[in-house]
Amino acid sequence: MKSVLWEKGDKIDMVMQELTVGNDHILDKEMVIWDCIGSAAHARMLCSIGILTKADTESLLSELKNIYALGKDKKIDIPANLEDVHNVIETMLVEKVGEVGMKIHAGRSRNDQILVTTRLHLRNMLLEWLQSLSGFLQICFVRYTELKDVLMPGFTHMQPAMPSSVGMWLHAFIENSLELISEGLMLLKIINVNPLGASAGFSSNIPLDREYTTNLLEFSRVQRSSIDCNNSRGRFEEKVLHFGANIAGLFEKMACDIMLYTTREYGFFSLPTELTTGSSIMPQKKNCDIVELLRGRGAKIRASALEVVLITAKLPSSYNRDYQYTKEPVIRTRHELGEMFRMAYLVISRFQVNKDRLAECMYPDLYSTYEANRLCQSGVPYRKAYRMIAEKLRNGTYDKKDLEGDFLIIATQTEKYLKEAKQDFDVLQKEIEIWAKKFESIEKNIFSV
Structure with a gap:
């Protein structure tokens, strides 16, 4: 044997x-x-x-x-x-x-061998997520262009609050995605250090050329402390899984909104029939299971991140066998988040908008803050203007009149911000492509002397 x-x-x-x-x-x-x-x-x-x-x-x-x-x-x-x-x-x-x-x-221990193996895997997984976020963003930009002028109520405390639009709703996810890509690129730089050559965690009396392997594997630098190389196992996994949980948080919020907006009571959005499931007993049902499961999967990813925290929080310095248990949550999260991206792509690219229902829900009192702001601009102290409009709403004399036109100010501002967002995205996309080319070159060239 x-x-x-x-x-x-x-x-x-x-x-x-x-x-x-x-x-x-x-x-x-x-x-x-x-x-x-x-x-x-x-x-x-x-x-x-x-x-x-x-x-x-x-x-x-x-x-x-x-x-x-x-x-x-x-x-x-x-x-x-x-x-x-x-x-x-x-x-x-x-x-x-x-x-x-x-x-x-x-000159090598299984300790630094598994460290460099998992580091390369983590790095590739992170790049994969950044590329997937890029794809999600591109879909959001397309849907924004299609739906930017469709008005919808904005909600606070889950109650109608002020005028908004489907474009503004999508813009929120665009900005969140840009923030996540920036965060992911920074994280890629943090974890892109070379542990190979740390041996068991106390270096080697063989004169290993760690800069040589650093260059071959496109690491940014040598991870200098051999003890910290082992200490970083679990620590780097935790950072990456928390980043994965942040991506899941984006999709959770989107899924929560869509679940509400596709209910009969709201009726703002719908999914095409082919993206819904049925009931074994209720013939009329068209369930948005894919959105519910998109929302639910986020909890599984958060749990994986917490699992790594709890495994590693109590450990002393250097290698401990407990680190073996940090591998499974990472591999599990790679699969789970990959599925979440597939779900999110389907939902965001194919949800449909009920323009008539949205127009019906643009209640007159949504514009009441606009009228208070107009009075403020004419010299009335804002608190006095606020109370004047509140009194009109109370006694039924409020009239939104021509206030709908004021939304154009918001829409123009949003359009300006979208152009800036696209410029930011172009810069970030180029950085993602640079990382991708580096990693592709390793796989092409590493097996040649």
Whole structure:
């Protein structure tokens, strides 16, 4: 039977091994390609400092490239007795290239090996979310152009408050998305530091060239403290999952609004029949299940972020086996948020607007603040103007007259802000594209000497 990397000839209690491995051998199928990339960088660095020959390095890189391709197609099986992706890849290398495969672990611990693997995975996941936010924003810009002139009531305390528009409603999600992209790009810079070479967490007496692997893997810099490399495991996952929860919060709010606006009582929006489900007993039902589940999924992502916080909050410095449990919430969130993006794309691109119902709900008193503001501009103190209009509303003498025209001031301002938002988006989109090109170049070039 093939053995784990840490096997030294002592007897292993198989129940203990089963309990400590957990589901790592299942989760790590997601990590194969990232371990191959990190291992390729490490091999190339070992060649540069003379530990591997060029011929050895070429053999290792060739086989790592093959394993990478299998991992990309999810064709790597990880037996439970081999624990994880790192054991499996080294075992495969030894089987294919013999003793040369045993050389790749020089100067490296599974601690910094898993750190660089998960760091590459986290980085890619973050970029994927930024690209998906970009796609969501582009849909919102299109829908804004279509619906910007459709008036709708604005609500506070869930009561009709002031005139608004479908365009203004969409604008809110545009600005939130821009804020999230800015936040995500900043987070990408924070986590883009290289832990490879920290070894078990106390550096190595082999003169590893950490700048070399930093450049190969397009990290911004070396993560300098080898102890902090281990301390950052869980800490960086927590930051990324909180960012994921913030994206989920955007979709939760959008979903809550749409659930309200598609009820018969509101009747502002609807979903096309093909995006609704039915009832097993009530023939008339057309349920917006996709919106409810979009809203519900956000709670699952928040729970994953909290899970990582609770696992890591109590730990001392350096490596602790508890970190094993930070992997599953990350992989789970990648899937959940990916599904949320798919749901949000469908809903925001295809919701329909009931213009007649919206016009019907543009109640005269929505414009009462406009009249108070007009009086204020004519020199009446605002508190006095406020009370004058309140008295008119109370005794039934209020008349909105020509106040609808004042919304043009708001609409013109919103249009100006949308142009600025598009300019901001263009800048952010270019930055996302730069990151994407960097990461694409790694996968193209990392397996060459």
